Amino acid sequence: MNKIVSTFAALTFSTTAAFADGHATDIAFALDWKFEGPSAPYFAAIDNGHFAEAGLNVEITAGSGSLDAIPKVATGAFPIGFADINSLIRFLDQNPGAPVIAAMMVYDKPPFAVIGRKSLGVEGPADLAGKVLGAPPPDGAWAQFPIFAAENGINMDDITVEPVGFPTREPMLAEGNVSSITGFSFSSYLNLVRLGIPEDDISTILMADYGLDLYGNAVIVNTDYASDNPDVVKGFLGAVAMGWKDAIADPASVMPALVARNPAADAALEQRRLQLAIDANVVTDYTTANGMGTIDADRMASAIDQIKVVYEFQNAPDASLYFTDAYLPDGGFALK
Numbered sequence: 001m002n003k004i005v006s007t008f009a010a011l012t013f014s015t016t017a018a019f020a021d022g023h024a025t026d027i028a029f030a031l032d033w034k035f036e037g038p039s040a041p042y043f044a045a046i047d048n049g050h051f052a053e054a055g056l057n058v059e060i061t062a063g064s065g066s067l068d069a070i071p072k073v074a075t076g077a078f079p080i081g082f083a084d085i086n087s088l089i090r091f092l093d094q095n096p097g098a099p100v101i102a103a104m105m106v107y108d109k110p111p112f113a114v115i116g117r118k119s120l121g122v123e124g125p126a127d128l129a130g131k132v133l134g135a136p137p138p139d140g141a142w143a144q145f146p147i148f149a150a151e152n153g154i155n156m157d158d159i160t161v162e163p164v165g166f167p168t169r170e171p172m173l174a175e176g177n178v179s180s181i182t183g184f185s186f187s188s189y190l191n192l193v194r195l196g197i198p199e200d201d202i203s204t205i206l207m208a209d210y211g212l213d214l215y216g217n218a219v220i221v222n223t224d225y226a227s228d229n230p231d232v233v234k235g236f237l238g239a240v241a242m243g244w245k246d247a248i249a250d251p252a253s254v255m256p257a258l259v260a261r262n263p264a265a266d267a268a269l270e271q272r273r274l275q276l277a278i279d280a281n282v283v284t285d286y287t288t289a290n291g292m293g294t295i296d297a298d299r300m301a302s303a304i305d306q307i308k309v310v311y312e313f314q315n316a317p318d319a320s321l322y323f324t325d326a327y328l329p330d331g332g333f334a335l336k
Contacts, residue, residue, distance in 0.1 A: 023055075024052065024055055024056060024057040025055055025056050025057065025229075025232050026056075026057050026058075026059070027051075027056050027057065027058045027059070027079060027080060027232070027236060028058075028059050028061065028078045028079065028080075029042065029058055029059065029060045029061065029078065029080050029081065029082070029236075030061050030063060030068070030069040030072045030073065030077075030078040030080070030081035030082065031060060031061060031062055031063045031069065031081070031082050032063045032065065032066050032067075032068055032069055032081075032082050032083055032084070032217060033062065033063050033064070033065070033066075033068075034062050034063075034262075035062055035258060035261050035262040035265070036187070036258075036262075036265070036270055036273055037186070037258065037269075037270035037271060037272070037273030037274030037275075037276075037277065038186065038273060038274055038277040039060070039258065040247060040251075040254040040255060040257055040258040040270070040274055041240070041243035041244040041246065041247040041254060041274075042058075042060055042240065042243055043060065043243075043254070043257035043258055043260070043261055044243045044246050044247060044253075044254035044257045045058070045239045045240055045242060045243030045246075046058055046060075046257065047256075047257040047260075048242070048243070048246055048257075050238075050239035050240075050242040050243055051236070051239045053239070054235030054236065054238060054239045055232075055235060056232065056235055056236060056239065058236070058239075060261075061078070063081075063082075065138060065140070066083060066084035066087055066140040066217065067083055067084060067087035067088075067091070067140070068083070069081030069082055069083040069220065070083045070087060070088055070091050070100060070220065071091075073100045073220050073221065073222050074091070074095065074098045074099060074100040074222070076099070076222055076224065076225070078222070079221065079222050079225040079226075079229075080219060080220070080221050080222070080225075080233070080236060081219070081220050081221075082106070082217055082218070082219055082220070083102075083217060083218065083220050084110070084140050084216065084217050084218075085102050085105070085214075085215050085216070085217070085218045085220075085322060085323065086110075086140070086143070086144065086214055086215070086303075086307060087140065087143075088100065088101075088102055088218075088220060088322060089304070089307060089317070089322050090307075090311055092321055092322060093311075093313050093314050093315055093317070094314065096315055099222050099223040099224045100220055100221070100222055100223060101220065101221060101223050101226075101321070101322065101323065101324050102218035102219070102220050102322060102323045102324070103218070103219055103220065103221045103226065103233065103237065103323075103324055103325075103326070103327045103328070104218055104219040104237045104240065104241075104292075104293040104327070104328060105215055105216075105218045105292075105293055105294065105295050105323070106216070106217055106218055106219060106240075106244070106281075106282065106292070106293075107215070107216025107217045107218075107277075107281040107282065108215065108216070108281065108282065108284045108286050108287050108292075109206070109208040109216060109280060109281050109284050110144075110207070110208055110212070110214050110215060110216030110217070110281070111141075111184040111185045111186055111187075111206075111216060111277065111280065111281050112140060112141040112144045112148075112182075112184070112185075112206075112207045112208070112212065112214070112216075113141060113182070113183060113184065113185035113188065113204055113205055113206050113207060114128065114133070114141070114145075114148070114180050114181070114182055114205040114207070115173070115180060115181050115182075115183055115185070115188040115189060115192065115202065115203070115204055115205070116128075116173075116179060116180035116181075116202075116203045116205065117173060117176075117179065117180070117197065117201050117202060117203070118200075118201050118202070118203050119201050120176060120179040120180075121179060122179050122180045122203055123203045124203070124205060125148070125152040125154060125205060125210055126152075126154075128154060128158075128159055128179075128180060129154065129155070129158040129159060130158060130159075131159065131160070131179035131180060132159075132160045132161075132162050132177075132178045132179050132180075133159050133160065133161050133162065133178060133179070133180050133181065133182065134162045134164040134169055134172050134173060134177075134178035134180070134181040134182075135161055135162070135163065135164065135181065135182045136163070136164055136165060136166050136169055136182075137163055139166070139182050139183065140184070141182035141183050141184065141207070142182040143310065144207060144212065144214060144310070145182055145207075146309060146310045147207075147212060147214070147306045147307075147309045147310055148207045148210060148211070148212055150309055151210060151211030151212065151306075152210055152211060162177075162178055164178070164181070169181050169183060169188070170183075170188055170191040170192050170195060171195065173192065173197075174192060174195040174196070174197050180203075180205075185204050185206055185276065185280055185281075186273045186274075186276035186277045186280070186281070187273065189202060189204055189276065190269055190272060190273050190276070193269075194266075194269065206280060212306065213299050213302040213303045213306055214303045214306060214307070215295060215299075215300070215303060216281060218323070219236075219237060219240060221233055221327070226327065230326075230327065233327045234327045234328075237293065237327055237328060237333075238329075238333070241292055241293065241333035244282065244292065244333075244335070245333070245334075245335060245336070247274060247278065248278055248282070248283060248335055248336070249336070251271050251274050251275050251278065252271055254274070255267045255270065255271050255274075258270060282335075283335060287332070287335060288335065290331065290332055291331045291332025291333050291334055291335070292332050292333045292334075292335050293325075293328045293332040293333050294325055294328060294331075294332040295323055295325075297319070300319045300322075300323065301319065304317045304319065
């Protein structure tokens with residue numbers, strides 16, 4: 001790790017100097033997951049010239065889960081990443097003073113969901129009692145399930161939880177071995193469609209629609225890097241917003257940028273996945289009224305209280321440690 005950090009330190013020095021000279025600053029951006037539909041806006045920000053206009057040369061790296069980027073950014077291996085803010089809150093509680101913070105909210109509504117099959121008796125929260133729920137132990141949606149259960153009066157003892165792996169989660173539901181699963185709404189839904197399950201048989205219970213006040217994934221930054229390079233971070237966030245604006249205006253137009261990085265991707269399927277993320281997670285009543293990127297202080301306070309249902313804080317929680325709007329424009333980024 002020291003070698004990685006040392007290499008990154010050298011990279012920071014050279015690119016900061018290059019930015020000052022008017023040349024492009026190299027930025028390594030750590031994603032949370034594979035190159036799928038919801039990552040298309042970041043590639044569009046490259047191909048449509050938004051990063052270049054900000055003086056940035058961005059390289060995007062795939063991740064392996066919603067908390068994957070947090071240690072990468074905290075150690076300085078990456079200056080910027082994309083991660084679940086709820087996982088970040090726990091990480092910072094367990095690693096006080098770690099140099100990482102969320103700087104731009106992207107998923108105003110988190111994609112945490114329970115996905116069921118109507119033919120197996122699951123359409124809403126009350127239907128989960130007496131059924132088998134498939135949940136991968138490291139799954140971000142499963143981590144929040146007890147909050148969802150508490151908000152909806154569900155007794156956890158009334159549900160049989162079957163630990164499953166990420167690759168077997170949707171196949172088990174498709175085969176009827178479980179009645180529902182936890183997962184990200186836009187991923188599990190389309191994975192089931194790809195497995196041949198009729199769409200009118202799939203129920204998507206988005207936890208944010210059933211009492212969950214939590215936020216979702218955000219752009220996170222290494223605070224040491226951001227402090228030394230505030231204009232770079234502001235330019236990066238602005239370019240990300242433009243990439244999302246392009247995607248929202250015309251989802252099909254950003255698919256070539258994704259397929260260029262993931263030739264095996266089914267463009268039509270990934271466009272649907274992107275559209276699901278836009279409709280359920282990015283364009284919300286709040287972001288339409290207040291712009292993309294910002295958070296509501298009262299909602300964040302409620303979210304922290306909900307996290308306490310499933311997590312015992314070692315230190316007094318403090319929202320200012322988890323999110324900063326210092327690199328955002330006043331009023332966030334307009335989506336249209």
